Each structure stands twice: as structure tokens, then as C-alpha cells.
Amino acid sequence: MGFMEDIKHRYGMDILRNFKQWANQVNKRASLENHRKFLLRCRKQRILPSHITRYSKCISGLILSNSPFANHCYSALTQFQFRVLNIEICFYHWKLRQIKHNIEIIKSKLRNEIAEDILFSFSVRQNKFYNFKFHQIRSKQMTKFNNLMNVQVPSNLKSTPDKWIMNFSDLSIPNNVKCFLSLGHQFNLPYTNSIPVMNIIVDCERVISKHDFENRDLVRARVVNTIMNFLNSNQYSRSYSPSLCRDLRDTRAFLSNNKDHIVVLRADKGNVTVVMNRDEYSKKCTELLDDSQTYEKLESDPTVRVQNKNNRFVKILLNKDLVPEPVAKKLTSNDGIFPKMYFLPKIHKTGIPMRPILSFVGSPIYELSKFIADLLKPIFIKDEHYVRNSFDFFNSTNKTRLPPNYVLLSLDVVSLYTNTPTDLALQIIEENWNMVSDPSFDSETFKLIYNFLITSSYFCFNGQFYRQIFGFGMGNCVSQICCDIVMVKLQDYCLSRLPFSVPIFKRYVDDIFTSVPVNTEQLVLDTFNSFHPKLQFTLELESKSALNFLDMRVERTDDNVLYVDWYHKPTFSGRYIGFHSHHAMIHKVNIIRNLKFRALNLSDKRYHEKNLKKIRSILLNNSCPAHLINKILGESLKPSLPQIISSEGPSNTIL
Incomplete structure (x- = not known):
């Protein structure tokens, strides 16, 4: 029982x-x-x-x-x-x-x-x-x-696409650390503890101090309102994967333990995370800076001296009534910081050379260089050869018919900024002084300020100060407009000396796309290299009747009609902001819409289906939900650019 x-x-x-x-x-x-x-x-x-x-x-x-x-x-x-x-x-x-x-x-x-x-x-x-x-x-x-x-756990944490991170160091990186680093510098994690409100206020106050006096209180009120709304909404406590937290902790420990051996960088192009030996990185950077014809070492930090000289020139402009008092106040520098140089690896080139990047914002001469650049903008003529962006190039090139026996080629200036002669730029500016935004501006005063801005191209790298002694400094606002002015002069000079007509010639900064008769490529290269001994070009000829330019690929058919396709270089990683990143949902949705917009508006209709499949693959690798991808890719595309090309037949025929 x-x-x-x-x-x-x-x-x-x-x-x-x-x-x-x-x-x-x-x-x-x-x-x-x-x-x-x-x-x-x-x-x-x-x-x-x-x-x-x-x-x-x-x-x-x-x-x-x-x-x-x-x-x-x-x-x-x-x-x-x-x-x-x-x-x-x-x-x-x-x-x-x-x-x-x-x-x-x-x-x-x-x-x-x-x-x-x-x-x-x-x-x-x-x-x-x-x-x-x-x-x-x-x-x-x-x-x-x-x-x-x-x-x-985000899917892009479980496995790392091969192109997202490249390890050129001697260290073996743990898999979870490698996966975490592969997410990229734009991947955001939410705050789970306290928000650094004081740091935010200090940074905002620095920016507010540069606004007009009557608008400062309004900006402060908006900043305070935004911060309070964020704190009250508890958005910063949004959940995220515990494994992500552990990977963050492990990554910090790994980088801290190996900070003297490796350096983690972003590639120059392709949005790839690069890990290099610190010694190798420093060696390559130092080799570039040891060029005695371009840079010289300084014994001390010249920031205070440059700042004082900048303010003296601002007083001269004010005393000569060349600028009003509010503008003079904006041009005056009181808390300038020295520019910093850093380098990004060019993984798409043999030997992985380094590209110098100068962080110029906040330097003592930043505002004055912006003012002078605005003064010179009218001299830069945006003619029919100039392209503003990729969409402009597509609209003017797609379905263009070339004459028989013409080939495609592209030209590129070797180190445009550092090799552009400053005296040549000044000469062209003087010849066109009547075109500046304010012709009454004293030209002699301009020359003094111009020379000051050029000779004040200094920066700091690894605690050592350098000054650029030839060419234009990267980051300096005057550099871009002056190089554009020189390139227009170079373009007109070279085109006038070619013994044949050029059916198509498009230029974006120092990148040139053109078409020339067969077997005249060397003549074209010699003509462009003859403009100035410092401004030398490299040439790339079409391969298999196609040539890459910007983020497009131009293909030439048997009847010499050009068709443009959306293109990425082989080193392109396909990495965007991961869907699990702590970004606003509208940002993630707009990534999909913008990719779709570029893929369809930078390619002929014959490539659309292929490009949409490519977008889908890219987005799935970035953890985007399939249903969201399908929904947005299925939406009708709203035209937001003027369509100047016909949908039937070649739009531009050049005989």
C-alpha cells in the first residue's frame, strides 16, 4: 500500500x-x-x-x-x-x-x-x-x-568577415578581440553607468564660445534641454549583449598589455581596421617626415608665437576696415591648439605606404585660413570639366558615345598638396585678383597673410614638432582652394597643347578621367608632366574596355558607348554601422536607403539587379534583419537628383 x-x-x-x-x-x-x-x-x-x-x-x-x-x-x-x-x-x-x-x-x-x-x-x-x-x-x-x-549576440560578433580587419603585426590576436575590433570605430555601445555630463558641457561650451554673443544663451538652452531629455528618457541604459561587454573588457586588456607592441588604425580607404607593429608604423611615418625638402624639425612648440602673429594680422585687417569687428573677433585666436599629424595605411598599395592626415581644426590660424579661402573661392572656375561629385560624373558620362579608336585613361597627381608650388598659386591669384569676393581687399596685405599662413603649416607627431617648408599643408583651408586654382590652370595649359581633340575630360580635385586616341597615352602623360617639375602624374589605362574612377566603373561597349556602374575597390570591406550598434534607428534605416540610392543612381539600369543583390549581401553581413532589407529595397526610389540623361539610347554622342 x-x-x-x-x-x-x-x-x-x-x-x-x-x-x-x-x-x-x-x-x-x-x-x-x-x-x-x-x-x-x-x-x-x-x-x-x-x-x-x-x-x-x-x-x-x-x-x-x-x-x-x-x-x-x-x-x-x-x-x-x-x-x-x-x-x-x-x-x-x-x-x-x-x-x-x-x-x-x-x-x-x-x-x-x-x-x-x-x-x-x-x-x-x-x-x-x-x-x-x-x-x-x-x-x-x-x-x-x-x-x-x-x-x-550580434551575428557579426560570432564570425569576422575577412575584409573587416587585417593583422600585419607579429602578434596573434584572440578571436573574441579580433571580432570586437572588426566592428570598427563607429560601432557604439550604450552607457550603462553614469553619463559624463560635465565633459559634455565643457565641450559644448567651447563650441558655444565661437558663436555670436546674442545667440549663445539660446544655444546653451537647447544643449541643456537635449541633455536633460536624454537623461530622463533612459536611452543610455538600453540593453546590449553581455558577451559584447566581456569582449570589450578583453579587448581593453589586450590593447593595454600590448600598447608598446601594436597600434590599431583605420585604413586609408575601404573602412578596414588595421593592426600593425608599432615600430613598423613609427618607422614608416618617420621616413616620410625625414624628407628635408618638405619638412623641417622645430625645437619647440610655436603655437603661442603663431597665435600672437595671427592676432596681429587680424588687428591690421580691422584697422584697415577690411573686416567688421564681429568678424575680427571670430578670427582672433585665444586658446588655439597645435595641429596633430597622424597616418593611415594604404592597404590597397604595395608595401602599405602611409597617408599623412593633419587634424587642423582648432589651430591658431584655422579661422583666418577659412576667411582667406572664402576670399579666393570665386577665382576657382567650375567649368564643364569639373565634377562636383559622383552623381555629377554619372549624369555627364553615362551613355556617352566616343569616336572610333579612342581609349579611356585616368591621371592622378602624386601628393598634390605637398607638391603644389605655393609661389605658382600666388602668381595665378595675382593674375586674377579682380575675381576675388572682395576686390577692394588690399592685395599687399593679402600677400603678407598668405605667406604667414603658408609658413605656419606646423604640426606635432609623437611629441616632435615639424614645419612644412614646401607645398601646402594638409588641413589648412587655404590649401584646398589654392590647389584647385592651380589644377584649373594646369588643365587649360595641357589641353591646349594636345595635338588632338579630347571628347571627354572630367576632373575631380586631382583625379582626371579622359579619353584619347589609341597609342597617344605617353604623349598625354608627358604633356601633363611638363607643366611643372614638381607636379607629376601617374597614368592608368583601361583594362578589358573598362576603367575605374571614383566609386564607379566605366565600361566601353564594342560600339564605343560608355556605361557607368557602381563600383568598390577590392580592398572595400563592406562594413557599415552594425545594426546592433547603439545608434538611432533612423540612422540604420537611412544606411540601407542611401546604399540603395547610390547603387541605383550611380549605375545604368542594366546593372541595377546585380547591385541590389550586392547591397543585400553587404547588409546581411552587418546584421541587418532580412525583413527590413526586403522592405526598404522593395520601396520605390524617390528621385532627388535632376535626371539629365535619357532612358533610351546614348545621351551624349561625340563625333
Whole structure:
């Protein structure tokens, strides 16, 4: 006879019913306790159980909509889901207290009806049953929790596309660190602790100080309002994968332990993360700076001296009534910082040379150089050869028909800024002085300021100060406009000396796309190299009737019609802001829309289907949901650029 049958026989149905209720409450307690612990684990790791997220998909359309409320909707949904989680945890706490109370009531009833040894024996049996049931359910809940954790881990953390990160160092990088670094410098993580409000205010105040006095309080009020709205919205506490947190910790430890051995950089082109030996990086950078014809070392920081001289020139402009007082106040520098040089590896070239980049914003002469650049802008003539961007090039090139026996080629200046003669630029400016934005501006004063800006192209690298002694300094606002002016002069000079007509000639800064008769390529190169000994060009000839230019590929058909396709270099990584990055939802949606816009508006219709498949593959690698990709790629494209090409036949025929 079993235990329950014995109780029924000795004490009757009422006592048996109490024992069964006790056993049933213990069974419920084991299940509820496990579920409560599961929810607590979810809350601790900032992940949401599927039963909560499943019933909140009804507002996904609002989140994915292209409206200013998409990010607010996402934030409200996240807050709502975690509040539901907290309420559910509180419910299970209450339910467990109720069950424990019910068990105590049942025990008190049974103590008055049955022997103590029987009650104790049954209590021991129920404790054993509880432990067995608890661990049985716990194993299932842990499997469920681990599966949920894996779902929360971004797919681009589990495996790294080969092109996202390149390791040229001697160190072997742990896989989780490599995966984390491969996310790129634009991948954002939410703040989980305190927000550095004071640092934000200090940075904002520095920017506000450059605004007009009457607008400063308005800007401050907007900044304070934005910060308070963000803090009150709790957006910074949005959940993200715990494995991501662990990878961040491991990556910081790895980089800290190897800071003297490796350096992590962004590639010059292709959006690739590059890891190099620090010694090799420093050696390559130093070799470029040791060029005595371009740079010279300085013994000390010249920032104060340059700043004082900048302010003296501003006073001269003010005293001569060449600028009003508000402009003079803006041009005056009081807290200038020295420019900093850093280098990016050119992984698309043999030997991985370095490209120098100068951080010029905030330097003592930054505002004055902007002022002079604006003065010179009218001299830069944007003729029919100039292209503003890729869309301009596409509209003027696609479906163009070339004459017979012509080939495509491109020209590129070797180190435009550092090799452009400053005296040549000044000579061209003097010849066209009547074209400046303010012809009444004193030309002699301009020459003094021009020479000052050119000779003040200094910077710091690895604690050593340098000054550029030839050419234009990168980052200096005057450099770009002066190089453009020289390139226009060079273009007109060379085209006038070619003994044949050029059916198409397009120039973007120092990149030139053109078409010339067969077997005249060397003549073209020699003509362009003859303009000035410092300005030398490299030439690239079409291959298999196609030539790459900017982010497009121009293909020439057998009947000499040009068709343009959207193109990426072989070193292009395909990495964009990951979908799991802590960015506003509208930013992620716009990445898809912008990719679609470029792919369709920078390519002929014959390439559209191929490019859409390419976009889909790129976005899936960046963890974008397939349903979101399909929805946006299926939307009709709204034309936002003037279409100057016909959809039928060649648009430009050149004979």
C-alpha cells in the first residue's frame, strides 16, 4: 500500500486532500522559483525574454518608419518591455509568498490531525521532490536562457568577415578581440553607468564660445534641454549583449598589455581596421617626415608665437576696415591648439605606404585660413570639366558615345598638396585678383597673410614638432582652394597643347578621367608632366574596355558607348554601422536607403539587379534583419537628383 493510500485508509479523504494540496504547492513552487530566477538573470544581463518581445512587434512599423518619431518609439518600446519584465518579477515574488503561506496553513492543519513522525517524513519527501523538480526545470530554463543569450549576440560578433580587419603585426590576436575590433570605430555601445555630463558641457561650451554673443544663451538652452531629455528618457541604459561587454573588457586588456607592441588604425580607404607593429608604423611615418625638402624639425612648440602673429594680422585687417569687428573677433585666436599629424595605411598599395592626415581644426590660424579661402573661392572656375561629385560624373558620362579608336585613361597627381608650388598659386591669384569676393581687399596685405599662413603649416607627431617648408599643408583651408586654382590652370595649359581633340575630360580635385586616341597615352602623360617639375602624374589605362574612377566603373561597349556602374575597390570591406550598434534607428534605416540610392543612381539600369543583390549581401553581413532589407529595397526610389540623361539610347554622342 502506498503512502497516499495509507493516509486515506487511516485518516480519511479530507486529510488526503491536504497532503495532495501540499505536494501540488511544492511542485508549483519549484516551477515558479525557476521562472523567477530566469527573469532575474534576464534583467541582470539586460536581455528580454521572447514572450515579452513576441507581443510587442505590432509597433515595428512605427520603428522602421522614416519619421522623426522612430527613435522615440524604439526607446519607449524598450522602456515598456523592461517595465513589463520588472512587473513580472514582482508578480512571481508575490506568487511564491502566497505558495509558502498556503503550505504553512496546510502544515498547521495537519499537525492537529496526524502524528508528528508522519508529518516529518512527508516533509522530507517533499523537500527531496522539490530539489529534484527544481533542478529538472532549471536545466531546461538554463538551456532557454543560453539560447536567448546567443540570439542577443550580434551575428557579426560570432564570425569576422575577412575584409573587416587585417593583422600585419607579429602578434596573434584572440578571436573574441579580433571580432570586437572588426566592428570598427563607429560601432557604439550604450552607457550603462553614469553619463559624463560635465565633459559634455565643457565641450559644448567651447563650441558655444565661437558663436555670436546674442545667440549663445539660446544655444546653451537647447544643449541643456537635449541633455536633460536624454537623461530622463533612459536611452543610455538600453540593453546590449553581455558577451559584447566581456569582449570589450578583453579587448581593453589586450590593447593595454600590448600598447608598446601594436597600434590599431583605420585604413586609408575601404573602412578596414588595421593592426600593425608599432615600430613598423613609427618607422614608416618617420621616413616620410625625414624628407628635408618638405619638412623641417622645430625645437619647440610655436603655437603661442603663431597665435600672437595671427592676432596681429587680424588687428591690421580691422584697422584697415577690411573686416567688421564681429568678424575680427571670430578670427582672433585665444586658446588655439597645435595641429596633430597622424597616418593611415594604404592597404590597397604595395608595401602599405602611409597617408599623412593633419587634424587642423582648432589651430591658431584655422579661422583666418577659412576667411582667406572664402576670399579666393570665386577665382576657382567650375567649368564643364569639373565634377562636383559622383552623381555629377554619372549624369555627364553615362551613355556617352566616343569616336572610333579612342581609349579611356585616368591621371592622378602624386601628393598634390605637398607638391603644389605655393609661389605658382600666388602668381595665378595675382593674375586674377579682380575675381576675388572682395576686390577692394588690399592685395599687399593679402600677400603678407598668405605667406604667414603658408609658413605656419606646423604640426606635432609623437611629441616632435615639424614645419612644412614646401607645398601646402594638409588641413589648412587655404590649401584646398589654392590647389584647385592651380589644377584649373594646369588643365587649360595641357589641353591646349594636345595635338588632338579630347571628347571627354572630367576632373575631380586631382583625379582626371579622359579619353584619347589609341597609342597617344605617353604623349598625354608627358604633356601633363611638363607643366611643372614638381607636379607629376601617374597614368592608368583601361583594362578589358573598362576603367575605374571614383566609386564607379566605366565600361566601353564594342560600339564605343560608355556605361557607368557602381563600383568598390577590392580592398572595400563592406562594413557599415552594425545594426546592433547603439545608434538611432533612423540612422540604420537611412544606411540601407542611401546604399540603395547610390547603387541605383550611380549605375545604368542594366546593372541595377546585380547591385541590389550586392547591397543585400553587404547588409546581411552587418546584421541587418532580412525583413527590413526586403522592405526598404522593395520601396520605390524617390528621385532627388535632376535626371539629365535619357532612358533610351546614348545621351551624349561625340563625333
